[in-house]
Amino acid sequence: MENKYLYIVSNLSEQRTREIANIINDEATILYAIDCRTALYLATGIAEQNLEKVIVLVDENNTSRSAFSGMTEAFYRKLPIILVTIGSNVDYSKKINDTINSFYSINSFEELLLIDDMAYPAHIEVAVENYNYEKVNCEKVQHLLQGKLINDEYLYVGQGIKNEGYDYKCKVVNGGTVGCFDGAVANVLGASLSGMRDKYVALITDIELLHDINTLGNINMNDTVKIIALCSKSCEYLGNIAATLGFNVEAVNEIDIDKNIVGTFINSAQKGLLLVKR
C-alpha cells in the first residue's frame, strides 16, 4: 500500500473535514457518519473490500468511545483503519488490548503524514484544542417548559441544548458528557423505569434523537416518556418512525410554539415526540 490516504470517514462537520482533508489528501474520498460507531464500521467495510487504509476522524470526547466496537472488528481482521481522535476530553492513556496495534500522539495533522510503518489498526491522538460545539439556544421552549413542569416531574436536557439561567421547579438532569450526543433518549428511558414520577421529559436536538433512534423501539418505552426535539433540518422522517412505534407525534415551528401546545403535549397520556422546527 502507498502512504497516501485515499479514504476518510468523518464524524465531524463538512467544513472541518475539508480543512483536514486538504492536509492529508485533498483528493481523498470522504464519507460522513453522524454516529461514530457507524463511522468505524463504514471504514471496516471499505478497508476489507478495497484493501486500502481508511482514516476515521472523530472528536476526542465520549463520542469517540463508540469507535471501539469497530476497532475490535478491525483488530481481529487486521484491517488498516486509523482512528484519529481530535482534542483531549477523555483519557486514552490506558488501552483496551484487542482494539489497536499502535498508538501515536501528535500535535498537528501534518505530523500524521510523517508516520511510517504504522501497525494497524492504529489510534492517533491529535492534541489540538477541543472543538467547541455550539449549543442550541431555545429560550422560548425552555420558558414554556419552565411554566409547565412541576415539582415532581423530570426534565433531561441534552448536551446539544444551551441550558443556563433557567429556573425549573422540577428535577433537571443535565446529562451526557461534553460534545457527546449519544444516549440522551436511553438516559431518559432508563430514568423512567424507576417509576418514581409521572413524566420524564427529554429536551434534546435532532442529532441526539438520531444517535439514539433505536431506543424509540425499546420494549420498555412507556407513556411517561415525552421527547421534545429541536430540529435544525427536516426531521419528518424521525416523526414517521416514532408514530409507527406508537408515539404521539406532533410537529410545530418554533415561532408558533406556545404554552398550550407544550402543555397538551407533556400532559398527554401517551408517549410522545414533539418536533420543534427551527
Add this chain to the structure above:
Amino acid sequence: MKHYYTDEKNTLILISLLKQHNIRKVIASPGTTNISFVGSIQFDPFFEVYSAVDERAAAFMACGLAEESGEPVVLTCTGATASRNYVPGLTEAFYRKLPVLAVTSSQHEGRIGNYVAQMLDRSGQFSDMVKMSVQARTVYSSEDEENMVTSINNALLELTHNTPGPVHINLYTTYSNNFVVEELPKYRVIRRVKEDGYPDLPKGKIGIFVGAHAAFSDEETAAIDAFCESNNAIVICDQISNYRGKYRFLTSFVNNQPVDLGTKKFDLLIYIGSVHGAYMSFSGKQLWRVNPDGVIRDPYRNLTYVFEMDEINFFKHYATGENNNTIKELCDKASEAAIKKIPELPFSNMWIAQQTASKIPSESILHLSILNTLRVWNYFETDKTILCYTNSGGYGIDGCLSSFLGSATVNPEKEHYMIIGDLAFFYDMGALFNKIPSNVHIMLINNGVGTEFKNYNHRASYFGEEANDFMAAKGHNGFKNENLVKELCDKREIAYCSASDKKSYLSVISNWLNKGSGPILLEVFTNDKDESDALEIMNNILVSDAVKARVKRFVKRMKKRVKRHGK
C-alpha cells in the same frame, strides 16, 4: 416448568452477593454467553430485569436509571463486541459518578488471541471508564471460590465507595445447561463501615492482629488498651507490629507449639497494619479490617467488615470502660510456661536470639532480614522502646540491608541493629559500597546456605541434602569463607569480629551491642543442622507428656519395622 439457578459457582456467588448487597435492577442484552446469569435471575422475583438490544443504549439507560433511582444498576451482555458498546455509557457513568455494574460474560480466557469466534480480551480498560475491573473466573477449587467471594464483594462495594462510579465484572462461563440449584447458597458478604452502621462486637475472645505498623502514639496505645480491657482482647504481635501496650502478646513461640493453650482460636480477629512479619498460627471465625484506606484485604478469606477510619476512632468506639479481660492472663501464663521449659539450645540463630534479644539497647532500631531470622527473633522479647522493621511489603531478601542502611543514614541519633542471614547479606552486599554511618551494627548469621529451606518443617526437607544445590543455594560466596566479609569490612572501614561457637559469641557480643562501637559487623558461623534442630526444639516445648510418650512408641515401632522389612 420449575426454574432454578445455574450450577456455575462464580455466577451463583455473583447472584448471592448482588442480593445481599441489595442490588436488584438489571438491564439485560440478548446473547448466549450470559445465559447462565440471565437464566438464573430472570425467574428470581428479587430482581427487576429490563431488556435492551443495543448495549450502548443499555448502558445509557443504566445511567438514567441509576441516577433517578439512587440505586446501582447491573448491565449484562454476551461475548463479541457487545461489551465494547458499553464503553460510551460507562464513560458517562464515570464522569457523572453513577454506580453502574457492567457484567460482561465471556468464554474461557485461554481462547483470547486464538481467533475463537466472539472471544474478546476484556482484561484492559480505559482509565476513565470504570473504577475497578474484576475477572470472575470459573471456580474449580475452594481457593477459587474464596477468591471469587472476595473479588465480587470488592467490586460491588466499589460501586458506591468514596466517589460512586462504574465497575466491571468479566464473568466467565462454561455454558453449563444445568439450571439445577434450587436454593441459592448464601456466600460470605463483606461490608464497609465509614461513619455509621457499626456492627455489634461478637462475644468471646478477640485478637487484634497487628501487621507491620509504624510506632503507635501514646494515645493510640491507650485506645487499644482500653478496647482490650473491655472486650476480652489481646494484641497478636510480632516484632514489627511495634505495639508496646499492656496487651501485647508476642505470639510465635506459644502458638507454634503443637498444643492449643487457648491462645490460637478467636471469635473475632481485628486486623490493623499491613503485611505481617512472622508467620503466626492463629485463626478467627471472622476478620474485621480497620484502615483509613478502606480497601478490601482478605488474607484468611473470612473478612466480613472493613472499617474505613483511623484505628483510634474504631477502638474508642467499642471501648466500654468495663474490665472483662481474661485472655491476657491466659496468654501470659502460656508464655511463662513455655519460656521456663526452654532447654539448652544448639549454637544457632535461635540461641543467639535467646541470648541477645533482650539486650538490644533501648531506643534502638532493629531490622530483621527475611525469613528465618525474622522467624526466630520473634520467639524472644525485646525492650519496649525498640522499633523493629523488616521488608514485609515484598518479602524479598534483595533489599534488607539497603533498607536498614537507609534508615540508619538518615537517623544518626538512633543506634541501628540488623540481624541478617548470609543469602540476604550477600544478595544486597552492594549496599555496603555507599557511605556507612557509625550507628550501624550488623550481625551476619553465616551458615553458607539458605537455612529457611533446610529447616525440618520446610517443604524442601522432603529432598534432604538434595535440596542444597538449587533450592537452598548452598555454597555461594566461598561457603562460610572466613576472610571474605572480613576483607570487605576492612575496605569499607567497618569494624569486624566473628564467632563460631557459644563461647566466642559471648566474648564479642557486648562490644557489638555497645552504642558508639559502630559501624561494626559481627559474623557468626553456624550450621543448618543446628539451626533446624533449635527450631524443632522450640516448636515442641509444650508437647504434652502423653503425646511425647505416644510419639516415642510410634518411632520405636517404625524403627523395628524398618529393621525387619528393610523399608
